[in-house]
Each structure stands twice: as structure tokens, then as C-alpha cells.
Amino acid sequence: MIRIISILVGLFFGVALAWSFVVGAVTFAQEGKPETAEHAFHEYPKDLHLASDGAFGKFDRQQLQRGFQVYKEVCSACHGLKHVAFRSLEQLGYTEPEVKAIAAGFQVPGLDPNTGEQTTRPGVPTDYFPAPFANDIAARAANNNAIPPDLSLITKARHDGGAYVYSLLTGYQDPPAALLQEFPEAAPGTGLYYNPYFPNLNLAMAPPLMSDGQVTYGDGTAATVEQMSKDVSAFLVWAGEPTLEKRKQTGWPVLGFLLFATVLAYLAYRSIWAHKKAKH
Amino acid sequence: MAENAVTGTPEEMSGDGVRRRDFINIAAVSAAGVGGVAVLVPLISQMAPSADVLAASSTEVDISSIQPGQAVKAVFRKQPVFIKHLTAKEIAAADAVNVGSLRDPQSLDERVKEGHREWLITMGVCTHLGCVPLGAGEGENKGEYGGYFCPCHGSHYDTAGRIRKGPAPTNLEVPEYEFTSDTIVQIG
Amino acid sequence: MSFPWAKEYQPSHPTMRWLDEKLPLPRLVYNAIGAGYPVPRNLNYFWNFGVLAGFCLMLQIVTGIILAMHYAPNALVAFDSTEHIMRDVNWGWMMRYAHANGASAFFVVVYIHIFRGLFFSSYKAPREMIWLLGVVIFLLMMATAFMGYVLPWGQMSFWGAKVITGLFSAIPLVGEPLQTWLLGGFAPDNAALNRFFSLHYLLPFVIAGVVILHIWALHIPGSSNPTGVEVKTAADTVPFHPYYTAKDGFGLGVFLILYCAVLFFAPNALGHPDNYIPANPMSTPAHIVPEWYFWPFYAILRAFTQDFLFIPAKLMGVIAMFASILVWFFLPWLDRSPVRSGIYRPLFRKFFWFGLIPAMAVLFYCGGAPAEEPFVMLSQIASLYYFAHFLIILPIVSAIERPDPLPYSITEKVLGEDENSALAPSAVPVEKSDAAPAAS
Numbered sequence: 001m002i003r004i005i006s007i008l009v010g011l012f013f014g015v016a017l018a019w020s021f022v023v024g025a026v027t028f029a030q031e032g033k034p035e036t037a038e039h040a041f042h043e044y045p046k047d048l049h050l051a052s053d054g055a056f057g058k059f060d061r062q063q064l065q066r067g068f069q070v071y072k073e074v075c076s077a078c079h080g081l082k083h084v085a086f087r088s089l090e091q092l093g094y095t096e097p098e099v100k101a102i103a104a105g106f107q108v109p110g111l112d113p114n115t116g117e118q119t120t121r122p123g124v125p126t127d128y129f130p131a132p133f134a135n136d137i138a139a140r141a142a143n144n145n146a147i148p149p150d151l152s153l154i155t156k157a158r159h160d161g162g163a164y165v166y167s168l169l170t171g172y173q174d175p176p177a178a179l180l181q182e183f184p185e186a187a188p189g190t191g192l193y194y195n196p197y198f199p200n201l202n203l204a205m206a207p208p209l210m211s212d213g214q215v216t217y218g219d220g221t222a223a224t225v226e227q228m229s230k231d232v233s234a235f236l237v238w239a240g241e242p243t244l245e246k247r248k249q250t251g252w253p254v255l256g257f258l259l260f261a262t263v264l265a266y267l268a269y270r271s272i273w274a275h276k277k278a279k280h
Numbered sequence: 281m282a283e284n285a286v287t288g289t290p291e292e293m294s295g296d297g298v299r300r301r302d303f304i305n306i307a308a309v310s311a312a313g314v315g316g317v318a319v320l321v322p323l324i325s326q327m328a329p330s331a332d333v334l335a336a337s338s339t340e341v342d343i344s345s346i347q348p349g350q351a352v353k354a355v356f357r358k359q360p361v362f363i364k365h366l367t368a369k370e371i372a373a374a375d376a377v378n379v380g381s382l383r384d385p386q387s388l389d390e391r392v393k394e395g396h397r398e399w400l401i402t403m404g405v406c407t408h409l410g411c412v413p414l415g416a417g418e419g420e421n422k423g424e425y426g427g428y429f430c431p432c433h434g435s436h437y438d439t440a441g442r443i444r445k446g447p448a449p450t451n452l453e454v455p456e457y458e459f460t461s462d463t464i465v466q467i468g
Numbered sequence: 469m470s471f472p473w474a475k476e477y478q479p480s481h482p483t484m485r486w487l488d489e490k491l492p493l494p495r496l497v498y499n500a501i502g503a504g505y506p507v508p509r510n511l512n513y514f515w516n517f518g519v520l521a522g523f524c525l526m527l528q529i530v531t532g533i534i535l536a537m538h539y540a541p542n543a544l545v546a547f548d549s550t551e552h553i554m555r556d557v558n559w560g561w562m563m564r565y566a567h568a569n570g571a572s573a574f575f576v577v578v579y580i581h582i583f584r585g586l587f588f589s590s591y592k593a594p595r596e597m598i599w600l601l602g603v604v605i606f607l608l609m610m611a612t613a614f615m616g617y618v619l620p621w622g623q624m625s626f627w628g629a630k631v632i633t634g635l636f637s638a639i640p641l642v643g644e645p646l647q648t649w650l651l652g653g654f655a656p657d658n659a660a661l662n663r664f665f666s667l668h669y670l671l672p673f674v675i676a677g678v679v680i681l682h683i684w685a686l687h688i689p690g691s692s693n694p695t696g697v698e699v700k701t702a703a704d705t706v707p708f709h710p711y712y713t714a715k716d717g718f719g720l721g722v723f724l725i726l727y728c729a730v731l732f733f734a735p736n737a738l739g740h741p742d743n744y745i746p747a748n749p750m751s752t753p754a755h756i757v758p759e760w761y762f763w764p765f766y767a768i769l770r771a772f773t774q775d776f777l778f779i780p781a782k783l784m785g786v787i788a789m790f791a792s793i794l795v796w797f798f799l800p801w802l803d804r805s806p807v808r809s810g811i812y813r814p815l816f817r818k819f820f821w822f823g824l825i826p827a828m829a830v831l832f833y834c835g836g837a838p839a840e841e842p843f844v845m846l847s848q849i850a851s852l853y854y855f856a857h858f859l860i861i862l863p864i865v866s867a868i869e870r871p872d873p874l875p876y877s878i879t880e881k882v883l884g885e886d887e888n889s890a891l892a893p894s895a896v897p898v899e900k901s902d903a904a905p906a907a908s
Contacts, residue, residue: 002801003863003867006863009791011860013788013851014852016776016779017848017851017852019776020773020776021848021852023773024841024844028841083548083551083555087331088331149745152551153744153745157741158741240744247561247735254728254732255729255732257318258721258725258728259725261308261311261314261315261721262718262721262722265308265312265720267304267308268304268309268714269714269715272710273711273714273715276509276706312717325558328558332556
């Protein structure tokens with residue numbers, strides 16, 4: 001009895017699936033797969049090699065400082081970094097007074113001690129990077145209806161995040177003729193910029209790094225667009241996960257110990273079973 | 281565990297075999313023990329103050345507007361700090377006490393910075409059980425010795441913040457601080 | 469319970485003797501996972517995964533309690549408090565990665581454990597109750613994992629909560645009010661987040677309770693084994709301690725190496741980048757998928773694209789998704805073959821390796837792929853096989869199959885001979901399942 005019921009239930013699901021399959025297959029055969037501009041022209045991030053990559057990766061602090069400079073002088077006008085506190089910049093190799101000076105260079109929200117009104121004050125190391133806009137509405141109004149995302153986690157919030165940021169910054173170009181021909185509606189509208197590394201190809205952010213020498217590096221590195229893009233990507237990888245280096249450095253001793261302990265456990269297992277495995 | 285492992289297997293073995301098996305089992309169980317203890321380190325230290333809490337443990341206060349006889353409450357490590365501008369009378373009263381007769385013998389000079397004798401900076405935390413004493417605010421009860429008075433269990437502190445009467449065991453704690461200028465004090 | 473030759477607990481120290489008289493806890497442990505529990509001597513490494521699953525549950529409870537010390541279940545600050553854990557709390561990053569990857573590890577282990585049960589028919593008499601409780605544990609795990617994924621309040625958390633509670637809206641008449649009730653609102657918000665946190669904290673302890681029942685039920689017939697032949701004599705068994713404690717210790721070491729390799733060197737590999745974007749009720753990510761361990765069931769859900777008879781496609785998908793797990797509850801009565809182990813079942817084995825396993829692999833892959841062709845058609849074929857395997861093929865195969873000859877006993881299988889076998893009838897082609905409980 002139970003077999004008959006189960007076979008009937010099985011047939012119920014089977015026929016429903018077969019019906020879905022047939023309808024889907026017929027539709028697919030007739031219409032094919034609709035091609036989209038994103039599918040045809042979106043590109044995966046370029047290769048980017050950073051010192052922090054790989055199982056032995058360590059941050060290149062010189063590069064992080066350069067990247068921070070690019071963030072401060074270029075990106076921070078529109079993009080916040082709200083999960084990063086100024087105090088964490090000491091991890092980039094800045095001294096305490098330097099961090100104090102950097103923090104004081106940013107205006108953070110505060111209260112007037114006499115009137116209690118909202119105002120701004122110079123930042124201190126315990127403050128977090130301030131948001132460049134008071135709220136989302138202000139951000140939209142100032143940016144052609146697009147909200148510039150906070151960058152604290154941008155490298156973790158995108159596939160292959162560091163390379164994504166780098167590719168986006170260096171990927172601006174004119175829309176290819178083939179795109180305009182095949183998908184006229186995908187042409188960048190007013191205030192949009194074609195960038196094949198952006199998921200929907202059209203980015204509301206104007207190319208932020210326009211020319212070599214846009215920032216002047218203190219360490220004498222030539223500030224090409226390429227170099228600045230790499231540096232700021234490296235900085236944002238750090239900002240996304242400041243504990244990355246400690247994580248990798250902790251991993252090796254842990255794995256080493258586990259390997260040692262597991263070998264011992266195996267030997268103990270073998271010795272305990274020695275007289276049970278084979279015939280006496 | 282290791283001993284059990286050995287006694288639990290009934291096979292008879294040569295002396296040599298027993299020693300080797302013993303050693304391996306003890307080593308394996310010890311390694312597991314070491315690993316278990318090592319795991320306790322993060323499990324315990326995660327409850328210690330986090331980086332943002334530790335970073336907030338330094339406060340700068342502008343003292344230029346505090347008149348003699350007045351005090352302000354600043355916040356240091358989420359606790360009140362009393363910054364009191366002593367009057368000449370209060371200094372004299374503190375100096376007049378015989379230090380040797382105190383429960384926690386300290387002179388005023390030991391509790392203030394040189395050159396800034398009129399600035400008494402102490403934690404606003406009673407050393408008995410942690411209440412905030414009265415006496416820093418305008419018109420509050422300053423206790424029998426003109427300093428601070430803790431209403432929880434009745435501890436009286438004098439003008440130098442020293443315990444004079446009541447259950448508190450020690451004087452009000454003086455935090456680490458320094459004058460970064462004549463008008464700015466950095467606590468912590 | 470257990471076998472007549474099981475060793476009895478003999479407290480040697482007076483303190484233990486005193487404790488044993490008042491509260492026989494050491495005796496309980498001794499009989500459950502100590503020398504007092506005789507276990508078949510021929511278990512292979514697939515039998516390690518029960519202990520590993522128990523370890524994973526403990527790992528999740530410990531790391532979870534720690535995370536709850538720092539996490540704030542409020543829609544305004546949940547995301548920020550998660551980042552606070554990652555950046556500022558001492559070892560917080562390790563605790564969070566350990567918990568997030570611990571969930572994945574738990575599912576890997578449990579899937580292998582279930583696979584073991586399916587191949588070696590661990591669900592058959594006299595072990596039906598162990599299997600049924602196991603399915604309950606798996607359902608509870610899925611609920612717990614889903615609610616835990618909502619807590620960081622990222623984009624995937626939010627849309628996961630919306631989509632999964634949306635499944636209930638497919639139920640006729642009560643569906644919509646039911647979803648609103650589950651969420652405590654019309655979309656996921658603070659009310660939903662708070663109740664998910666509360667239940668996410670509660671359910672693991674419910675799981676732990678059912679695990680105790682699962683182990684209790686296991687100790688009545690004793691463990692199964694790769695031959696599927698029941699234990700006959702003391703020679704077929706070894707005491708759990710030290711034999712299997714040692715083997716489980718080694719297995720745990722291997723597990724920890726793999727787990728820590730992911731935890732320290734690729735902790736985000738199994739997650740989804742979108743969950744590092746704070747929840748935004750105004751915008752759905754382009755490609756939403758659940759965590760990998762839900763993919764097969766998600767693929768089944770999406771495989772039903774057409775209304776069938778009077779049932780709308782949406783409801784059909786939901787019914788099928790739940791049915792795909794509920795069918796496991798009936799397994800002990802669908803597979804009627806008296807032989808347990810797949811090793812001695814030539815026909816079953818073919819369907820298992822060349823049918824069920826590829827179908828599961830396809831469902832895993834398609835569940836994580838976008839809802840477009842050819843993935844939808846592939847998951848339709850795979851789902852079709854999945855239901856056919858359990859509901860049609862297993863009942864028929866178990867009726868018509870001619871199993872290979874079974875060894876006389878576990879001892880004969882291990883040592884090549886068993887002196888007792890001479891006393892028994894020479895040909896023992898099939899061991900009747902209801903003749904098995906030599907244990908009770």
C-alpha cells in the first residue's frame with residue numbers, strides 16, 4: 001500500500017516537473033536566451049597583485065599611506081569611511097601626533113558646548129571618518145541622484161574587491177561602437193559614464209583620477225593614474241579588513257600545531273588498533 | 281584519559297611495546313590539552329575592553345573657566361572625574377591636617393601637580409563601593425570636612441579628597457594626568 | 469540497553485563510587501561514549517561524522533554565545549555592531565569567522581553523515597527512530613542557520629528574510645497574514661530581527677536536546693556498520709573507548725585542519741559579498757541566492773515554473789521544497805530491502821552512484837546559479853530524478869533486486885573467517901531485518 005501511495009506521489013511531482021520542463025524547453029527553443037548588454041559587455045576585474053594577497057600576505061604600509069592620501073584628497077569628498085576610526089591609522093605606520101593632526105583635519109559632527117546646537121568640530125583620534133553628506137537625500141541631491149557608497153567595506157562587498165576598485169578606477173572608456181549598435185538603449189545617459197567593470201556598465205561617478213600627478217606623494221613615488229588606483233585599492237583592502245594580516249599570521253601556527261597534533265592522534269589511533277586490524 | 285587508554289586495552293604486550301604506546305597516547309592527549317588551553321586565550325580575552333573602549337581612555341579638559349571654589353565633572357573611561365579649583369582657605373585646611381593621623385596618609389602635595397597646587401583632580405568614584413560622591417556641584421553637600429560626601433554609605437572626604445570618616449578605605453583616586461598647557465589638562 | 473558483554477562501570481576511586489551512587493553521571497558517560505559501549509569493529513571513516521557533527525554543534529554554541537556578548541539585535545545598529553566585532557573586539561574577527569564558517573562546516577559534516585545513512589541504509593529497522601530524529605535535527609539546523617544569516621543585517625540577510633518568509637505567503641488563504649505575522653510587519657525590520665535573534669539563540673539548545681535523544685535511540689540497537697550485518701558476538705565489537713575515541717580524535721584533527729585553513733585563509737569564500745552591504749529595503753541585489761547549504765532545496769523550489777492542475781507554480785515549488793526533505797521521514801518504509809548496506813545491493817548501488825549523487829550535484833550547482841536557462845531545465849531534470857529516486861525507484865528496486873551474498877558476521881568480514889560460522893547454516897544470503905535486534 002505504502003509503495004503504491006509513494007509511487008503516486010512521485011508521479012505527481014514528476015509530471016509537474018516534466019510539464020514545467022516541456023514548457024520551459026519549448027519557450028527556450030522558440031525564443032532562445034535573450035542577450036543583454038550587461039552579459040555581452042561586462043568584464044571581470046583585471047588582475048591586481050597586492051602585498052596583502054596570498055597566505056603569507058602582509059600590508060605594504062608605504063603603499064597604504066599613499067592610498068590613504070588618495071582617499072583623503074580625492075575620494076573623501078563624496079565617499080565616507082564610517083567603520084574606520086582615525087586611531088586605526090596608526091596601523092598604517094603613522095605616529096600618534098600624525099594621527100592627531102590627520103583627525104583634526106576632518107570636521108566631525110558635534111554639539112556646541114554652550115548652546116547645544118548641532119555643529120562640527122575638528123576630529124580626534126577616537127572619532128570615525130565623517131560622512132561627506134548629512135543623509136541619503138543630500139547625497140542624492142548632490143550626485144545626480146546616485147548615492148556614493150561608503151567605502152569601509154567596499155572591497156569585501158564586491159567580488160574580488162581590491163581588483164574591482166582598481167579596474168573601475170582605470171576602466172573608464174568610450175562606449176564601444178558594437179554596444180551602441182546592438183543595444184542603443186544601453187548607451188550612457190546624461191551624467192553617466194561608460195565603464196565595463198561596473199555591473200550595469202553605466203556609472204554615475206565621473207572619472208575621479210583624471211591625470212597623473214593629481215596628488216603629490218610624499219615618498220617620491222610617481223603619482224600616475226595607474227599607481228594612484230593601485231594604492232587606493234590597497235588602502236581600501238586594508239580599510240575593509242584591518243585584521244587581515246593578523247588573521248593570516250595567526251593561521252600558520254594554528255595549522256602547524258593542528259598538523260602536529262593530528263599526526264600524534266593518528267599514531268595513537270594506529271597503536272591502539274594495532275591488534276584489532278589483522279588476525280591474531 | 282591517557283592512562284585509561286592504556287588500561288582499557290586488554291592485550292598483553294612486551295614491556296617495550298607498552299612504553300611506546302604509553303608515550304604516544306600521553307603525547308596525543310597532552311597535545312589535545314595544549315590545544316584546548318590555547319583556545320581559552322581568545323575565549324577569555326574577547327571579554328576584555330575592545331579597541332574602541334581602550335582608545336577612549338584619554339580626555340582633554342579646558343579648565344580656564346573654572347573659578348576658585350568651583351569644580352567640574354569631566355568624563356574619563358565612562359566615569360566622572362572631579363576637577364576642583366581649590367580656594368586658599370581650602371588649601372590651608374588641607375595643609376593643617378596631621379598626615380599621620382589619616383586612614384590613608386597623604387599630604388595635599390602628593391595629590392596635586394607641582395606648580396598647580398590649586399587644582400585637585402580626582403576620580404569622582406567613592407573608594408568604598410563606587411558611588412559618585414556629592415560636593416562637586418554647586419550647593420551640594422560637601423560633608424563634615426568640606427570636601428566630598430558620598431551619600432550611599434556616608435563616607436566623608438576632606439578638601440584634598442582624603443577619606444576622613446565613613447566606610448571608604450582609601451582617598452579618592454588621583455588619575456594619571458598632565459597639564460599640557462596652563463589651561464588644558466589631559467587625563468589618561 | 470546495549471549488549472550483554474558490555475563492560476560495566478566500576479568506579480575505582482571512593483569519590484567516584486560516592487558520586488555513582490548519588491548521581492550516576494560518570495556511568496552514563498561510560499556507557500554512552502566510554503568503554504561500556506560496544507561498537508562494531510569494522511566502522512569506516514564515514515562513521516566519524518556523527519562525533520564531528522556533535523563537535524560542530526558545540527563549536528557553534530560556544531562561538532555564538534561569545535558573539536551575542538558583542539552583537540546588538542537592533543535594525544539600526546546590527547550591521548555596525550557586527551563590524552565592531554570584526555574590528556575592535558579582541559579576537560572578534562576570529563569568533564565571527566569561526567561562527568560563519570562553522571555553520572558551513574556543520575552542514576558539510578551533516579551532509580556526509582546523511583549520505584552515510586542513505587548509502588548504508590542506517591534508517592532501516594531497528595534504527596528508524598534514530599533516522600527520524602536525525603531528520604528533525606536537520607530541519608532545526610536549517611531554521612537556525614537561516615535565522616542566523618539574517619542577524620548581520622546585510623543585503624543578503626534582509627532579502628533572505630523577505631524571500632524565505634515569502635515562501636509561506638504561497639499557502640492559500642492564510643499565506644499573506646502568516647508572512648506578516650512571522651515578520652511582525654509588512655517587510656523585515658526590527659521586529660523580525662529581534663525575534664530571529666531570540667530564536668537563533670534558543671534553537672541550538674533544542675537541537676542539543678534532540679541530539680541527546682538521537683544518541684539515546686542509537687544506543688538501543690547499537691551502531692550500524694558497513695556490512696549491514698548485525699552484531700552477533702562479542703568478537704564483532706570493540707569498546708568505544710579507547711578504539712573509537714582514538715579514531716574520532718584523529719578524525720577531529722583532520723577536520724580542524726581543513727576548517728582552520730578556510731577560517732584563516734579564505735573566510736569569505738563561502739559567503740556572499742552583498743552581505744557586506746547594509747540592508748536596503750529599497751533595492752534588491754542583482755543575484756540573490758541563499759547560503760550554499762540551501763542550494764539543492766532552492767533549486768527544487770525554482771524548478772517548478774508552471775501551474776499544475778489547480779496548483780499555482782509558486783505553491784507547487786514550496787510544497788516540493790518541503791516535500792524533498794519530508795520524504796526522508798518515510799524512507800524506512802519506502803526502502804523495503806532486508807539488506808542494509810549498499811555494498812551488497814548491486815541495483816541500488818547503481819541508482820545511488822549514477823542517479824542520486826549526480827542529481828544532488830546538479831541541484832547544488834543550479835541552486836547557486838542564476839534563475840535562467842540552462843540551469844532551470846537542468847534543475848527540473850535533477851529534481852525529477854530526486855523525487856523519482858525516493859518515491860518510485862527505491863520501492864521498486866527493493867522489491868526486485870537480488871542482493872549479493874552477505875558475510876556471515878562482522879568478524880568474518882574483517883578477519884576472513886569466523887569460527888562461529890561453521891555452526892550456522894552454510895548459506896545466509898539475506899539477513900532478515902526483523903530478526904536483527906540481537907542487541908535488545
